[in-house]
Amino acid sequence: MDNEGPLKRFNKKVDIIIYGTINSIALALMALGFTLVYGISRLPNFAHGALYVITGFIVWGFINTLGLNYFLAIILSLAITGLIGAAIYQFVLIRVRGMAISEIIASYAIALAILEGLRWGGFKGMTYTLPVFMEGGVEIFGVPVDLQRLIVVGIGIVVVAFLWLFTHYNKIGLALRGMAQDERAAMMLGIDSDRMAVIAMALGSVLAGLAAVVLLPLGNIVVEAGYRVLIFAIAVCIVGGLGSWVGAVLAAFIIGFAQIITVAYIESHFHMVVALLAIIITLILRPSGLFGRQKELEERV
Amino acid sequence: MATEERRRERLDRGIKVRTEGIYAISTWQEMAYLLVPRLVLILGILMLPLVIPSLYWQRVISIVCIYALLSLGFDFLAHFVGLVSLGGAFFIGVGGYLAAILSTSLGLPPALTIPIATLVGGAICTFLLLPCLPLRGIYFAIVTLMYPLVLAKIIEALDILGGTDGIAGVASFQSRWVEQYFIIVMVIISLFGLRRLVNEDVGLVFRGVKDNDQAVRASGISITLYKSIAVYIASALGCLGGAYLVHLYMWAGISLFALDFSILPIAATVIGGGGTLVGPLVGSFILVPISELLRAFGTLRIVFYALILMAFIVFGSEGIMVYAQRKYHQFERWVKV
Numbered sequence: 001m002d003n004e005g006p007l008k009r010f011n012k013k014v015d016i017i018i019y020g021t022i023n024s025i026a027l028a029l030m031a032l033g034f035t036l037v038y039g040i041s042r043l044p045n046f047a048h049g050a051l052y053v054i055t056g057f058i059v060w061g062f063i064n065t066l067g068l069n070y071f072l073a074i075i076l077s078l079a080i081t082g083l084i085g086a087a088i089y090q091f092v093l094i095r096v097r098g099m100a101i102s103e104i105i106a107s108y109a110i111a112l113a114i115l116e117g118l119r120w121g122g123f124k125g126m127t128y129t130l131p132v133f134m135e136g137g138v139e140i141f142g143v144p145v146d147l148q149r150l151i152v153v154g155i156g157i158v159v160v161a162f163l164w165l166f167t168h169y170n171k172i173g174l175a176l177r178g179m180a181q182d183e184r185a186a187m188m189l190g191i192d193s194d195r196m197a198v199i200a201m202a203l204g205s206v207l208a209g210l211a212a213v214v215l216l217p218l219g220n221i222v223v224e225a226g227y228r229v230l231i232f233a234i235a236v237c238i239v240g241g242l243g244s245w246v247g248a249v250l251a252a253f254i255i256g257f258a259q260i261i262t263v264a265y266i267e268s269h270f271h272m273v274v275a276l277l278a279i280i281i282t283l284i285l286r287p288s289g290l291f292g293r294q295k296e297l298e299e300r301v
Numbered sequence: 302m303a304t305e306e307r308r309r310e311r312l313d314r315g316i317k318v319r320t321e322g323i324y325a326i327s328t329w330q331e332m333a334y335l336l337v338p339r340l341v342l343i344l345g346i347l348m349l350p351l352v353i354p355s356l357y358w359q360r361v362i363s364i365v366c367i368y369a370l371l372s373l374g375f376d377f378l379a380h381f382v383g384l385v386s387l388g389g390a391f392f393i394g395v396g397g398y399l400a401a402i403l404s405t406s407l408g409l410p411p412a413l414t415i416p417i418a419t420l421v422g423g424a425i426c427t428f429l430l431l432p433c434l435p436l437r438g439i440y441f442a443i444v445t446l447m448y449p450l451v452l453a454k455i456i457e458a459l460d461i462l463g464g465t466d467g468i469a470g471v472a473s474f475q476s477r478w479v480e481q482y483f484i485i486v487m488v489i490i491s492l493f494g495l496r497r498l499v500n501e502d503v504g505l506v507f508r509g510v511k512d513n514d515q516a517v518r519a520s521g522i523s524i525t526l527y528k529s530i531a532v533y534i535a536s537a538l539g540c541l542g543g544a545y546l547v548h549l550y551m552w553a554g555i556s557l558f559a560l561d562f563s564i565l566p567i568a569a570t571v572i573g574g575g576g577t578l579v580g581p582l583v584g585s586f587i588l589v590p591i592s593e594l595l596r597a598f599g600t601l602r603i604v605f606y607a608l609i610l611m612a613f614i615v616f617g618s619e620g621i622m623v624y625a626q627r628k629y630h631q632f633e634r635w636v637k638v
């Protein structure tokens with residue numbers, strides 16, 4: 001069932017370093033969309049995993065039923081996912097904005113509806129796969145790594161860099177950042193909170209879709225991935241501090257390496273347990289996460 | 302030109318005001334006003350297995366009661382203590398596994414395993430949740446959502462407690478009627494017990510914790526203590542349901558940690574009306590049979606109640622029982638402004 005992580009026994013330290021890095025960047029890719037939406041609009045988007053899976057199926061559909069070019073299919077399905085995300089905000093979440101629990105329940109209900117609907121529609125089994133971008137592999141320090149995993153690393157770095165540039169040098173990006181820092185002040189300066197939230201949701205959904213497009217060729221598209229990606233995203237965001245990007249990237253590395261090390265030395269079943277334990281331990285010891293300092297006062301008694 | 306503006310005014314019925322203090326009751330009418338709704342509920346639930354002859358639907362009533370216990374716990378925690386727990390499956394799983402172990406390895410009868418699993422299971426759940434009690438809002442919700450997943454994964458990974466095969470050969474009840482009425486009576490007792498509890502002094506503190514915990518703290522009352530009492534009550538209810546479920550199916554497995562046990566109680570509470578304690582019961586009696594009817598559609602029923610839940614949340618519905626109680630206790634009239 002686990003298809004993203006290389007779940008075999010590693011025998012060398014170099015293996016752990018290289019696959020740990022790849023795994024961490026994969027985790028960061030899964031989590032960036034979630035942390036972006038939460039950071040900007042304080043919306044815990046529990047439909048994140050569902051958007052991830054649905055992008056995979058849309059790309060698959062474009063390639064195999066419409067016979068589109070792979071690259072075109074990816075671009076189109078990312079656009080569609082972005083629209084779905086915007087629609088989720090515009091038609092559903094906008095009505096429960098500010099009520100954290102209702103937001104969680106509503107977005108989780110959307111996720112359940114999408115994922116279980118897909119499962120009911122027969123989208124399960126081993127038949128749904130996406131082709132890798134480039135065949136073949138290389139050896140790094142004597143460790144065989146296939147090109148797709150290198151592409152994951154490359155795209156991860158590009159995405160982080162793009163997000164940094166976008167939020168520092170683009171008008172909309174700056175508005176988003178203003179929203180994230182202080183919603184009221186931003187609104188006083190004429191930034192529309194709902195419009196920014198729509199943009200944030202669309203962007204977050206595109207990021208979820210991008211993660212799917214990059215990571216899914218490593219395995220099958222399965223519905224369960226939706227729940228798994230959601231848990232990984234939450235784990236990364238909570239360990240890093242909800243809404244903190246630097247924290248999210250660092251946390252992705254912490255959890256990513258922790259996972260690979262447990263897989264290497266203990267057992268492969270613990271892949272998921274590590275993420276879940278990370279969430280619980282962080283929330284117990286330091287609920288605001290490694291970098292979410294400002295929320296410590298308001299959320300903790 | 303002055304436009305005539307009207308607004309709807311809601312007033313308590315005189316009979317409600319008169320019957321609020323028990324000492325003021327003097328007529329049959331007033332007694333009936335208080336008793337009829339309660340008797341309709343109690344007798345209705347008690348009669349249900351007699352009216353419904355088919356074994357299958359009697360089994361469904363038992364399942365409804367398990368969900369009713371869970372939803373009661375959820376409603377109590379969410380609307381009276383302010384802790385939103387998304388981990389009903391955690392309580393069911395702990396209670397269920399405990400009862401299964403007691404039954405298979407010690408050979409205890411259900412009459413012993415269920416009380417032990419309820420009391421000890423509640424204590425175990427409270428102990429495990431103790432570190433998360435300082436958390437509030439979305440953080441508590443996330444952490445409780447994770448607990449059942451972690452336990453299920455750990456059981457799977459370590460291959461303990463029967464691993465993925467589960468524990469088979471759990472003792473069943475002596476007779477069908479014991480099986481049926483035990484859980485129905487437990488639901489009624491829990492419902493009225495909780496209703497009484499939230500109006501006692503303890504209930505006042507619980508509500509204080511929900512509304513303004515700093516004020517409670519400033520009064521020299523330990524928040525953590527009261528939160529853990531509340532969590533103990535709610536988790537004991539869930540464990541009771543879990544222990545019963547295990548004896549009903551004579552089997553315990555990872556499916557005790559299934560998503561249904563976490564999601565359906567929330568949906569039932571939202572639909573039935575949160576904060577009324579009766580609402581979750583009514584919600585379960587609506588949702589569970591529907592989801593049984595939809596069993597043939599497989600996972601489509603999860604889609605179905607996810608959509609219902611979303612609709613109720615998004616349109617800010619107050620829930621069936623809140624509406625019904627308002628209509629029962631109050632009348633409305635249009636007044637000029």
